[in-house]
Amino acid sequence: MSIVSGTRTATAESMAEADDATRRRDHRLGFADQTEEVRVDALPVSGDVPTWLRGGLVRVTPAQMDFDQRSVSHWFDGMAMLNRFGFAGDGSVSYASRFLDTDARKAALASGGAAISGFATDPCRSLFQRVQSLFSPELTDNANVNLTRLGDEYIAMTETPIPVRFDPETLATLGHDEGAARFGQITTAHPHHDPERGELVNFAAQLGAKSEYRIYARSSSTEGRTLATMGVREPSYMHSFAITPRYALLIENPLVVNPLRLALSGKAFIHNYRWKPELGVRIHAFDRETGVLHRSWVADPFFVFHTINAFEDGEDIVIDLCAHEDASIIELLELEKLRAGSGHAVLGARPLRLTLAAGSGVASTRELADVDLELPRIAYRTRNGLPYRYVYGGSAGEAAFLKRLVKIDVEDGSHVVWDEPNAWAGEPVFVPRPDGDAEDDGVVLSVVMDAEAGSSFLLMLDAQTFEEIARAEAPHRVPFGFHGQFFGS
């Protein structure tokens, strides 16, 4: 097998491997392509779907990794497909899937492989093309990470500032959201909602001779403002951040990049970053009102994709997050490794509480529970930025990938588990019952792959008891993905 600019070239061996992935009866099946677009009005349902549940759970997944000439190198670079489970309020559940019609996918289909540089997949480029792209970087619009609402629009996001607008009912692609690009070249697919101001708050990095972090807020695709900035010599890779009513909190992983290297190396984005544990994890609290850097702290090194929540405790600040021991998780999620089933890809993530005391520059840490946790979700609408009690997430346990669902009580550290033979569960999304009082009054929705059956189902759990109340059988296998949202109707 030969390597060209970090991209695996197509060989009989790699294509056979991809075919093989579709025949495997374990988690590896979740990384096989699923290029069929489907629409079903009413899925077979068992149990009672709550009639107050109206709207759609829309998830975005990497669904096409293999092309005529070559496969993408990393799971994060698979082409984005939307999947929607619709709830009419009469107990029925519909299903639809549709690719995002992105420039990245069109170019990949036309050229037989990734043609626009992604997270960890670089197109085969001549030296001339590389020099050209240095002056006019081509950023991918393969928005396969997360979804959100911005004003009246629904957008799919990755970590480039080119979100893709879509129709949450038909899943049709409506074009790019052009307004995000002015805040930086790299952003996160985990913006926070500020319900009081009607804004989406996000983080971006502008890379260059003088690099800068920026916290910014947008109320629509055309309206936006910068809240805070901070100069930085070697920017950190940050996948998410946290907010409280007073603060925006950046958590700098000790995975950092020399911006010049990023511009000149010709390597895919993440391959330019270096793990420097000696830096520790640096946390910065910016005042959201004034933009002033309030204070910074340092913690012993770890790597974080996802914050869980944050809140103020008097003058102290508390941040909960999923901590990996180091950044090797990124390599473990390379497509070839996932499809081969080598390694335990997610076992390192611990739910960790950081306490940032007002009188100290050092964060104190403790584990929230004795269980591994990733893809965390909370009762976001009522608890984000505030004291809270429950987090839901995916967990591997003894398995080789996220398999089961857990609910952790962060007050007492206890947890409950949902698990089933052959089941591989995706991110659990909490949907509150309208007018419910308790924090966990609602349902948890998760798309689960039954590896033995070779198909997926939508699991509905009572969020309080964590017991199944209903499931709806999808007509086929929904590939594993990252994030989704429930959009009420």
Ligand SMILES: [Fe+2]
């Ligand atoms: Fe994420």
